Amino acid sequence: MHDTISQNLLSTAEETMETSPFKQAPLSIAYADNFQDVEGGQILQGERAQIALPATPVRYLYSGWQSWSLTAWVDSDRPPPPTRPSMLWPQQVDPCYTREKRPHGSWYGAVEMPNGQIIFLGALGLDSHVLLDSNSLRGWYEAGKGEWFLAYGEENEILKRYAALLEERFGKGRAGPPPRVWCSWYSLYTEIDERQLLKILTDLQDSPFDVFQIDDGWQIQIGDWEANRKFPRGMAYMATRIKESGRKAGLWLAPLLVAPSSSLYRRHRDWLLRDKRGRLVSAGFNWSEPLYALDTTHPEALAWLASLMQTVRAWGYDYLKLDFLYAGALPGQRYTPMPREAAYREGLKVIRQALGNAYLLTCGTPILPSLGLCDGMRIGPDVAEYWISNRDDMLLRNFTIPGGRNALRTTLHRLWLRPLVHTDPDVVYFRSQLNGLSEEQKSLLQNLAHICGFKATSDVPAWLNEEERQALRHFLEHQPSVERIGRYLWLVDGQPVDFAPHIALPPAPSPLANLQGALMGSLANVRLCYRFFEWISRQNLKNKLRRQDRDAT
Numbered sequence: 001m002h003d004t005i006s007q008n009l010l011s012t013a014e015e016t017m018e019t020s021p022f023k024q025a026p027l028s029i030a031y032a033d034n035f036q037d038v039e040g041g042q043i044l045q046g047e048r049a050q051i052a053l054p055a056t057p058v059r060y061l062y063s064g065w066q067s068w069s070l071t072a073w074v075d076s077d078r079p080p081p082p083t084r085p086s087m088l089w090p091q092q093v094d095p096c097y098t099r100e101k102r103p104h105g106s107w108y109g110a111v112e113m114p115n116g117q118i119i120f121l122g123a124l125g126l127d128s129h130v131l132l133d134s135n136s137l138r139g140w141y142e143a144g145k146g147e148w149f150l151a152y153g154e155e156n157e158i159l160k161r162y163a164a165l166l167e168e169r170f171g172k173g174r175a176g177p178p179p180r181v182w183c184s185w186y187s188l189y190t191e192i193d194e195r196q197l198l199k200i201l202t203d204l205q206d207s208p209f210d211v212f213q214i215d216d217g218w219q220i221q222i223g224d225w226e227a228n229r230k231f232p233r234g235m236a237y238m239a240t241r242i243k244e245s246g247r248k249a250g251l252w253l254a255p256l257l258v259a260p261s262s263s264l265y266r267r268h269r270d271w272l273l274r275d276k277r278g279r280l281v282s283a284g285f286n287w288s289e290p291l292y293a294l295d296t297t298h299p300e301a302l303a304w305l306a307s308l309m310q311t312v313r314a315w316g317y318d319y320l321k322l323d324f325l326y327a328g329a330l331p332g333q334r335y336t337p338m339p340r341e342a343a344y345r346e347g348l349k350v351i352r353q354a355l356g357n358a359y360l361l362t363c364g365t366p367i368l369p370s371l372g373l374c375d376g377m378r379i380g381p382d383v384a385e386y387w388i389s390n391r392d393d394m395l396l397r398n399f400t401i402p403g404g405r406n407a408l409r410t411t412l413h414r415l416w417l418r419p420l421v422h423t424d425p426d427v428v429y430f431r432s433q434l435n436g437l438s439e440e441q442k443s444l445l446q447n448l449a450h451i452c453g454f455k456a457t458s459d460v461p462a463w464l465n466e467e468e469r470q471a472l473r474h475f476l477e478h479q480p481s482v483e484r485i486g487r488y489l490w491l492v493d494g495q496p497v498d499f500a501p502h503i504a505l506p507p508a509p510s511p512l513a514n515l516q517g518a519l520m521g522s523l524a525n526v527r528l529c530y531r532f533f534e535w536i537s538r539q540n541l542k543n544k545l546r547r548q549d550r551d552a553t
């Protein structure tokens, strides 16, 4: 730790600001090892950077760690409390900062000043964090020195510069238009099988999709990436059939996760990430099981990953949705000691290389560490066939949980990534069957997809009426003009689309609701209870799908 504030540096910085062609910046660098002026701001060097703010900020820009984590401008005096339940922290937020109550975020942070201008501090390297500490913005690297971009002015201009600086360091995804994707998740969830998917493939024959992507539900276990009994002819057969239809074959995997029910867990416990005391590091809880993480620095685990990727390529898949990737960047003791996000990136490099020229969509992914190694990136939480849930908003205070509004909020705040990667806002809906979204909510998600440029749906053709089918076709074929005219205001084909009413976090709950929420959070931390909640929602889904099937025939 450095113990002095560089007074010299401080006054030089202020003088330079005054003669700089850029905005008169009220910035005082309270700490950095060094700095230099660059277009649009300054680059600071050092393990730590600290900026003294000229006034109390109005809002803080939270930067969530991975795809699903909350990313949004939030009133500085109302920081969101830690999300519930804590059992899901590893899979929803950065587990190193779960108890931090001050505004903070991964890699970058910004404050909005009373005059509407922002002060931005963003790391140009991995394993870094930014925090608002009363009237200073503080950034630090978890391991060693690094660079920071400091800027003052208009938000979009600054984020554009930040993206350009990141591109110089990490590269970007492949150019070319993003694919139009049919994905099985948001209609059938894990209830997929060979017969049903082949029927959908046939029904989609004349629809303009580039990719038919099979999501979660085909594998034996999390860790055992072979076809289960629902796919009796295997995954290569499915890929062949998809490709015969003239599309790319897409497949979902969570290759960095290992569940205890898998044979991988039984055979290779030594490949798993452990903490200082030798205990397995939790990667969360899902599919009614605790989850663990592969150590992406273990040579055998890396060889296994490469061979898994080669296998799915050999089956015929040329679009991979790799999910729950945060698992590779969790804190722990690694086979080869290195900072956690650097370790993840090494793993992703191996994956990328083994995939050759296949399209790689990362999901549940730490944002900066994946840049340059993937073609598309999910930039928000999952959508769902409902907009909000009182349970998640008011009781659990969890904005990473699936839901239309949660997805919209975080996605909108990550649009600055567009020059670097195809930004996936998750699927849109046209169906009215099995869907609680209003026409307005469906339309907000469709416009968001137009803005992101990445179009996908899970609507089963047989669930759509003729009008909905036409609307879906038009959505896929039409490329509207898109113009941003405010932070949350857009013109799409000249028509205003205002997302502003959907951005603010819900008001603080009453003390009673808070107590109820705390109770529910604690219950959900009990694995048996959580399994029971999961079981109920699975039964609900099965019943709904059964009824839907019956009505359709």
Ligand code: 9PG
Binding pocket: 068, 088, 091, 092, 185, 215, 216, 252, 286, 323, 363, 364, 381, 382, 400, 401, 402
């Ligand atoms: C398959 C799904 C879909 C979906 C992914 C991912 O517990 N969680 O916080 C949680 C969030 C998202 C999630 C699963 C769990 O969904 O985003 O598109 O592929 O996995 O299981």
